Amino acid sequence: MSDPLRLARRMGGIAPFHVMDLLARAQQLEAEGRDIVHMEVGESDFDTPSAVVEAGRAALAEGRTRYTPALGIPALREAISRHYRDYYGVDVPAERIAVTPGASGALQLALGVLLDPGQKVLMADPGYPCNRHFVRFCDGEPVSVPAGVESDYQLHAAHVEEHWDSATRAAMVATPANPTGTLLDRAQLVALAEATAARGGALLVDEIYHGLVYGVEEVTAATLADNVIVINSFSKYFGMTGWRLGWMVVPPGLLRAVERLAQNIYLAPSTPAQYAALAAFEPEVLAELEVRRTEFARRRDFLLPALRELGFLIPSTPNGAFYLYADSRRFGDDSQVLARRFLEEAGVAVAPGIDFGAHRAADHLRFAYTTSVSRLEEGVARIARLLGQG
Amino acid sequence: MSDPLRLARRMGGIAPFHVMDLLARAQQLEAEGRDIVHMEVGESDFDTPSAVVEAGRAALAEGRTRYTPALGIPALREAISRHYRDYYGVDVPAERIAVTPGASGALQLALGVLLDPGQKVLMADPGYPCNRHFVRFCDGEPVSVPAGVESDYQLHAAHVEEHWDSATRAAMVATPANPTGTLLDRAQLVALAEATAARGGALLVDEIYHGLVYGVEEVTAATLADNVIVINSFSKYFGMTGWRLGWMVVPPGLLRAVERLAQNIYLAPSTPAQYAALAAFEPEVLAELEVRRTEFARRRDFLLPALRELGFLIPSTPNGAFYLYADSRRFGDDSQVLARRFLEEAGVAVAPGIDFGAHRAADHLRFAYTTSVSRLEEGVARIARLLGQG
Numbered sequence: 183m184s185d186p187l188r189l190a191r192r193m194g195g196i197a198p199f200h201v202m203d204l205l206a207r208a209q210q211l212e213a214e215g216r217d218i219v220h221m222e223v224g225e226s227d228f229d230t231p232s233a234v235v236e237a238g239r240a241a242l243a244e245g246r247t248r249y250t251p252a253l254g255i256p257a258l259r260e261a262i263s264r265h266y267r268d269y270y271g272v273d274v275p276a277e278r279i280a281v282t283p284g285a286s287g288a289l290q291l292a293l294g295v296l297l298d299p300g301q302k303v304l305m306a307d308p309g310y311p312c313n314r315h316f317v318r319f320c321d322g323e324p325v326s327v328p329a330g331v332e333s334d335y336q337l338h339a340a341h342v343e344e345h346w347d348s349a350t351r352a353a354m355v356a357t358p359a360n361p362t363g364t365l366l367d368r369a370q371l372v373a374l375a376e377a378t379a380a381r382g383g384a385l386l387v388d389e390i391y392h393g394l395v396y397g398v399e400e401v402t403a404a405t406l407a408d409n410v411i412v413i414n415s416f417s418k419y420f421g422m423t424g425w426r427l428g429w430m431v432v433p434p435g436l437l438r439a440v441e442r443l444a445q446n447i448y449l450a451p452s453t454p455a456q457y458a459a460l461a462a463f464e465p466e467v468l469a470e471l472e473v474r475r476t477e478f479a480r481r482r483d484f485l486l487p488a489l490r491e492l493g494f495l496i497p498s499t500p501n502g503a504f505y506l507y508a509d510s511r512r513f514g515d516d517s518q519v520l521a522r523r524f525l526e527e528a529g530v531a532v533a534p535g536i537d538f539g540a541h542r543a544a545d546h547l548r549f550a551y552t553t554s555v556s557r558l559e560e561g562v563a564r565i566a567r568l569l570g571q572g
Numbered sequence: 573m574s575d576p577l578r579l580a581r582r583m584g585g586i587a588p589f590h591v592m593d594l595l596a597r598a599q600q601l602e603a604e605g606r607d608i609v610h611m612e613v614g615e616s617d618f619d620t621p622s623a624v625v626e627a628g629r630a631a632l633a634e635g636r637t638r639y640t641p642a643l644g645i646p647a648l649r650e651a652i653s654r655h656y657r658d659y660y661g662v663d664v665p666a667e668r669i670a671v672t673p674g675a676s677g678a679l680q681l682a683l684g685v686l687l688d689p690g691q692k693v694l695m696a697d698p699g700y701p702c703n704r705h706f707v708r709f710c711d712g713e714p715v716s717v718p719a720g721v722e723s724d725y726q727l728h729a730a731h732v733e734e735h736w737d738s739a740t741r742a743a744m745v746a747t748p749a750n751p752t753g754t755l756l757d758r759a760q761l762v763a764l765a766e767a768t769a770a771r772g773g774a775l776l777v778d779e780i781y782h783g784l785v786y787g788v789e790e791v792t793a794a795t796l797a798d799n800v801i802v803i804n805s806f807s808k809y810f811g812m813t814g815w816r817l818g819w820m821v822v823p824p825g826l827l828r829a830v831e832r833l834a835q836n837i838y839l840a841p842s843t844p845a846q847y848a849a850l851a852a853f854e855p856e857v858l859a860e861l862e863v864r865r866t867e868f869a870r871r872r873d874f875l876l877p878a879l880r881e882l883g884f885l886i887p888s889t890p891n892g893a894f895y896l897y898a899d900s901r902r903f904g905d906d907s908q909v910l911a912r913r914f915l916e917e918a919g920v921a922v923a924p925g926i927d928f929g930a931h932r933a934a935d936h937l938r939f940a941y942t943t944s945v946s947r948l949e950e951g952v953a954r955i956a957r958l959l960g961q962g
Contacts, residue, residue: 184772186799187825190688190710198832230637238844239629247620247814283673283816286838298580299689299711315836320580321689321711382574409576424637424843426673426816435577442588446705448676452842453814454628 254281358502644671748892
């Protein structure tokens with residue numbers, strides 16, 4: 183007789199985050215009185231903008247606590263549509279916007295409507311680990327394509343051409359990317375859309391770090407081609423992580439299926455969060471977010487040369503998100519050991535490359551600049567001392 | 573070349589809700605000035621208790637807008653644990669509670685960790701349609717077991733014995749059930765747990781309508797056996813639908829897997845909703861909910877005899893949820909046509925049986941008593957006139 187609680191096979195492919203153990207250890211050290219510089223956290227240190235919080239409070243006071251339509255309240259879908267016009271100068275009709283419970287909900291819908299069991303999805307290694315696991319959750323097969331500095335750690339059309347086979351259904355990219363902070367430009371996105379379309383496949387583009395881009399053009403893939411699905415979120419740029427709200431730009435032909443799946447797998451996104459998010463596009467909020475963007479750029483401009491100075495290799499300048507993915511070979515051949523040393527001996531928490539894939543993962547660390555410049559300076563100084571450079 | 577946006581096979585098994593079309597038509601009629609009695613809505617007409625709303629507003633003011641642990645904030649897991657002690661007199665340690673984005677999130681986790689593609693899950697027909705679709709989403713096969721008045725429309729241990737085969741992984745029941753409002757008693761739940769355990773399978777028990785039970789003992793399956801997973805929610809009894817918050821009582825052996833899957837498929841449940849829900853167990857809120865329960869019982873006690881009087885068959889008294897599942901054969905052999913007639917000719921919206929399965933679906937209508945007794949009286953009077961009894 184089988185075990186009533188035997189795990190499904192897909193769970194074998196769904197790994198825990200190593201950084202969670204590291205975070206737990208960091209919190210333990212803090213409880214013992216140690217000061218820890220946190221450069222491991224993938225969440226902005228800025229609070230939800232106060233006007234958004236106030237809109238959420240007002241919505242609650244007005245009784246906005248019932249189910250909404252599965253694809254979200256019309257006013258928010260229209261506000262997001264206007265955002266595409268105002269921010270990117272492109273026309274994305276509100277009907278194509280599906281408001282979702284975080285980018286997580288959007289990824290579930292996108293893969294759920296597209297992917298049959300056993301079908302493959304190409305993605306760059308290194309990459310955001312949940313993307314692989316969403317594919318596994320739909321019983322698909324994530325294909326991690328090794329991507330190094332030669333392609334800014336990104337999946338390019340040439341990778342699609344090389345790795346696509348008859349079982350491949352889609353390619354997934356992120357711009358800016360986690361853990362590397364690198365972007366795809368317009369030509370690269372168009373080439374990816376064409377390469378996937380030519381093979382009868384879809385292109386999923388994760389734009390959840392849009393808005394956190396420094397000094398280069400931001401290109402949305404939402405209007406580039408008919409086979410493109412864009413995933414976005416209120417979590418990062420808009421500072422709304424805990425509200426769990428995102429959206430998807432859906433190709434018109436998939437809208438009914440996406441709505442049907444949303445009705446069934448989660449009914450509707452959070453109602454208070456949707457009403458709060460209406461305020462996210464107000465001019466004073468956008469102005470506040472621009473101030474934050476400038477501050478993130480300032481942090482990047484401090485941390486990037488500082489890490490290079492220490493001997494970490496970061497060949498090209500990452501222009502987005504709040505991460506630097508640093509080659510740490512000079513300091514040993516196991517970045518998990520190195521991350522542990524940084525924490526235990528220097529009181530600096532960073533994420534080991536293994537959380538983001540397998541390709542040269544042991545050679546890399548991810549530094550998040552989700553803390554102030556003064557704390558980043560302190561972290562760099564501690565690492566310098568540990569490495570005998572202080 | 574294949575279509576880049578061809579739908580995954582699972583979408584063929586995921587049907588839209590017919591009641592949505594009916595609801596859209598009802599709203600259209602209302603826009604034209606018609607008065608519609610709504611007896612189709614599966615959402616309580618009572619607002620979120622004001623103390624819960626205030627707790628949510630206070631949480632926002634205090635900046636509770638960041639990610640929480642994947643299984644929820646410890647204080648809420650402990651509050652739910654205490655609820656099991658206070659309400660049922662059973663000991664469910666906080667470590668076994670996973671707070672989830674609605675019961676939907678809990679069902680995804682439960683099936684995600686247990687079910688391999690192609691494996692079967694037994695459930696009663698009629699039943700809540702999303703349950704079938706969650707199984708499809710995990711590429712499993714929902715097995716709808718016809719259940720009639722002889723088992724109060726419930727799946728019993730005898731059904732498990734009859735329908736279980738080597739590909740069956742679990743059985744799923746709901747008590748109180750949607751669309752029938754019927755319950756399983758302790759002996760029936762124990763027999764189900766034993767029948768599934770004896771076959772190496774799990775038993776999923778949906779208790780989201782707990783608290784909305786009238787005059788009979790409420791039994792939770794949370795402590796009945798080691799192979800039982802309980803799904804619950806703040807939506808129905810606690811009046812928190814739009815907040816999207818639920819929980820699962822997880823067998824200890826599955827906790828790590830459930831946490832790992834939660835981290836990956838949604839990161840964490842809504843933070844403001846979790847802090848708001850802390851107030852749901854306050855004595856004044858529970859007192860308010862008891863008043864509401866009494867009101868639901870009063871509605872049931874009006875509507876049940878009134879529908880029987882009209883000629884609908886409801887053989888045994890449904891003691892929970894806010895639904896009556898009525899045999900409408902006397903008025904025709906297609907309840908979808910009948911529901912449409914009720915709406916167009918009498919201005920009364922009810923849900924056709926087809927939304928809940930196939931077994932004698934065309935013979936049934938679901939009446940929801942999620943509106944006041946005076947509106948229920950108006951609805952019944954209109955139906956009586958339409959049927960030539962007024």
